[in-house]
Amino acid sequence: MSKDMRTWLAQLDAAGEITEINKPVDPLKEMGALLWQSREKALLFHNLKGYPGWRALGQAPANLRHAALAFETELENLVFAVAEKMKRRFKPEQVETGPVKDVVLKAKEVDLSRLPIHIGGTRDAGAFITAGLCITKDPETGIRNMSFHRLQVKGPNRTGILLVPRHTSLNLQKYEAKNKPMPIAIFIGHHPLYYMAAATTGSYEMDELELAGGLLGEPVKTVKCETIDMEVPCDAEIVLEGHVLPGYREEEGPFSEFQDYYISGTGKNPVIEFQAITMRKDAIYKNLQNGSEMEGCIFHKVPMGAAIYDRIRTVGGFADIKNVLVLPGIFGVVVQMTPRFYGEAKNVLMAALSSEYLHPKVAIAVDDDINIFNYWEILWSINTRVNPEEDIITLNGTRIHSMDPTAKELFPPGTPSWQRIGGKVIIDATKPPLSDPEARGIFERILPMGHGNVSLKDYL
């Protein structure tokens, strides 16, 4: 059986990682806060006020442990397993039909208010579809793109769409140059590895549905859309078919974003009009509550960490990288490594700050004796192994992420030039390298007498 949201639910259930909520929950007033509180378990809502018969799933994955489960690996091995799988591609296989065609609604039947779309944050402009994966194509070559975009509900058949200038935005520019609406298919609810693929930034030519196949280890099975020349996974929960209006912008946002702030991206952004919805007869709505270290950040962190690992491991021909962790807020990354030469860690950190991903502006290298999943060890390492006049370097005037509120915004959201310019910093908190054993030895960590031989629990 192909992997989909149902197989993922079964996997989470078998691992004891779901909390089932049977009491009534209001998606517009209560769901956000419940998801926010559930940092360890996925939440499956069975009783949604105002949406009889609907269920909704969120915080799935709630953390990196769940991500490791989805990739069928261990937390410590996640970066390596994902980096390996990211190299694989399987071309999607088109099939005649699938569960996502159980219900087909067209024209006047299209009504987004039928879906239990939740309001995430107290200052959000309204309800947003947050777990919709948007598929568009290059109008000339047909090259496909799949990515996440926040979609503010603006009417029964209308949403906004926020486009950071990357591939979907480039496709829209190409349609706008011809003054044509851009067809867009959005699927809501699937196996998390589809979401990981969509959050992967690669080359413009990369087809994220082929990548999803690579991550899943099986080709994605697609069906044709009803009203546009687009293919979508046949076993998604819900599909929306529409067009982005050319040359048109409307107020969009604010929205509770991944860095835990509201304002970034808010402004005049494009609008989608939908002409069809298809879905399973018992479709489960997939919500996603944003915020630091929430589900959306897990989808970001995993492919980002793996892509950065893949980039830095060949710095200087070979660098002994032990692990990579993207830090809360997504604007920082920690690299665990064994430095072999003086200067090597700094080279690695420069590469980490200059990958496919614009997010990281803080890059920290720690040595192989630091547990990077334990934040106090990272802070201890910075405090005790960094000589600021040598080990901290700031790079000024770099292009940083368009939604990093610390830096100056040049050109507004909704335009192809939307960007921010600011500084990046590298912090080398490694010990001296293997090539200087005497200097390295000074930083050997203390161990208590009896270490490894006695355990406190045996004395209680």
Ligand SMILES: Cc1cc2nc3c(=O)[nH]c(=O)nc-3n(C[C@H](O)[C@H](O)[C@H](O)COP(=O)(O)O)c2cc1C
């Ligand atoms: C939960 C989540 C929400 C996102 N929301 C947006 C968004 O609203 N607008 C946007 O441009 N990118 C958003 N992204 C980022 C893109 O989907 C992601 O960077 C993707 O790799 C871009 O694909 P592309 O480079 O092929 O265009 C989001 C990512 C995640 C994980």
